[in-house]
Amino acid sequence: MRPAAPFRVNKPIHLMIGHMADTQEDSFFATVRTEGYFDVQLDTVQRFLAGREGPVVLVTSGGTIVPLERQMVRFLDNFSAGTRGAISAEYHLHHTHLKMVPTERRLCHLSASTIQSAALCSSLPTRRRIGPGHYRHERKMLVSVHFYTVADYLYLLQRIGQMLAPLGRNAMLYLAAAVSDFYLPESQLSDEGTLTLRLEPVPKVIRPLVKIWCPDAFIVSFKLETDAALLMDKARAALQRYQHHCVLANVLTERRHHITIVRRADPDIEIRSENGEIEQILIDRLLTLFAQHRQ
Numbered sequence: 001m002r003p004a005a006p007f008r009v010n011k012p013i014h015l016m017i018g019h020m021a022d023t024q025e026d027s028f029f030a031t032v033r034t035e036g037y038f039d040v041q042l043d044t045v046q047r048f049l050a051g052r053e054g055p056v057v058l059v060t061s062g063g064t065i066v067p068l069e070r071q072m073v074r075f076l077d078n079f080s081a082g083t084r085g086a087i088s089a090e091y092h093l094h095h096t097h098l099k100m101v102p103t104e105r106r107l108c109h110l111s112a113s114t115i116q117s118a119a120l121c122s123s124l125p126t127r128r129r130i131g132p133g134h135y136r137h138e139r140k141m142l143v144s145v146h147f148y149t150v151a152d153y154l155y156l157l158q159r160i161g162q163m164l165a166p167l168g169r170n171a172m173l174y175l176a177a178a179v180s181d182f183y184l185p186e187s188q189l190s191d192e193g194t195l196t197l198r199l200e201p202v203p204k205v206i207r208p209l210v211k212i213w214c215p216d217a218f219i220v221s222f223k224l225e226t227d228a229a230l231l232m233d234k235a236r237a238a239l240q241r242y243q244h245h246c247v248l249a250n251v252l253t254e255r256r257h258h259i260t261i262v263r264r265a266d267p268d269i270e271i272r273s274e275n276g277e278i279e280q281i282l283i284d285r286l287l288t289l290f291a292q293h294r295q
Contacts, residue, residue: 060177061085080178
């Protein structure tokens with residue numbers, strides 16, 4: 001049985017996105033709450049980034065939950081073990097010139113004894129954890145931030161994206177988190193008794209991420225579909241709509257062996273791996289594109 005995520009009841013924080021009045025994003029942040037325990041994590045990120053001029057990668061990983069009650073016992077879970085983000089973070093760390101700010105919900109254990117210098121071993125079991133308690137030599141290269149609810153995640157993405165903005169083209173965002181498609185506004189959260197659900201769509205905040213929060217960064221998103229016939233059209237539509245750099249398109253049943261890097265103006269890059277972890281090839285290709293972006 002999976003343990004329930006910890007939930008703290010603090011004073012709600014109502015967030016408004018600057019220069020984006022009357023948008024879906026405004027409506028979302030005005031009708032949900034984010035817990036007020038992020039200050040320490042964000043201060044850690046700020047110190048990590050202080051004075052940095054070289055490339056920095058933000059990796060998001062894991063799933064998000066949607067609370068159904070103010071005193072949360074029940075919730076909707078967009079489940080993800082965070083495997084792709086964890087493995088990708090390891091391969092990013094193989095490139096020692098990079099600094100990393102992974103945000104994660106739940107990534108599983110990685111033994112500190114397996115870490116050598118600035119590289120994380122890729123021969124570990126698939127389920128692993130990257131976090132401050134599980135690495136030694138990477139302390140100057142890696143900082144980890146944790147989230148639970150979809151509101152937590154979007155708030156942190158906004159704040160950390162804004163922190164990365166001064167790096168300009170030296171920032172890369174690798175958005176592997178499995179974000180909930182729907183949420184329940186706070187006014188509909190249950191206190192007791194019956195519960196009637198009318199879920200609202202979660203806004204696609206990649207638009208303000210690209211246009212406002214971190215406009216010069218190299219931004220990579222994911223598109224996962226169960227129907228291969230729909231995949232490429234949806235990936236290209238996302239690129240056209242949000243004007244970011246890459247969509248990593250994959251079919252659910254083939255996601256561990258086949259990924260397509262879809263770009264706006266350049267040919268697609270097909271990546272296949274029948275043996276080993278496909279993330280190793282994927283990260284190598286993406287970092288080549290990131291280097292071109294920085295020139």
